[in-house]
Amino acid sequence: MYNHTVMRLAYRPIFLILFAGGICAGSIICLTFWLMEHDSVGFFSGTFLCLLTGLASGTLGFIYTAVFNILAPVIGGVAIEITPSPVPEKENNLLHSPNFPFY
Numbered sequence: 001m002y003n004h005t006v007m008r009l010a011y012r013p014i015f016l017i018l019f020a021g022g023i024c025a026g027s028i029i030c031l032t033f034w035l036m037e038h039d040s041v042g043f044f045s046g047t048f049l050c051l052l053t054g055l056a057s058g059t060l061g062f063i064y065t066a067v068f069n070i071l072a073p074v075i076g077g078v079a080i081e082i083t084p085s086p087v088p089e090k091e092n093n094l095l096h097s098p099n100f101p102f103y
Contacts, residue, residue, distance in 0.1 A: 002079035007072050014065045015058045022057025026050035 030046035072078070 002081045004080050004082055005077040006080060007077040008069050009065050011062055011065050014061045018061035019054045019058035022054035023050050025057070026053030029053065 027046070027050050030049045033049070034046060
């Protein structure tokens with residue numbers, strides 16, 4: 001049924017993905033603040049809040065990954081099934097047909 005078991009996660013990719021997501025969410029929040037009050041500067045400027053939101057999100061992801069890596073051997077990991085996606089026969093033959101314009 002399951003053919004793989006996840007026992008450890010890498011810290012850096014999770015931090016970077018959540019950091020980028022935090023930057024995107026922070027920019028939406030900062031645009032909302034800017035629409036409400038146009039003269040916000042200093043620590044409440046958009047760049048600082050975006051960076052702060054991204055760092056907070058990335059740090060939380062780092063903490064979640066550390067907790068998972070500590071607890072995964074105790075619980076036996078997370079069993080997942082990875083199967084290749086089936087390619088329909090019609091799409092496969094389309095690329096090799098003489099009517100395909102770029103063949």
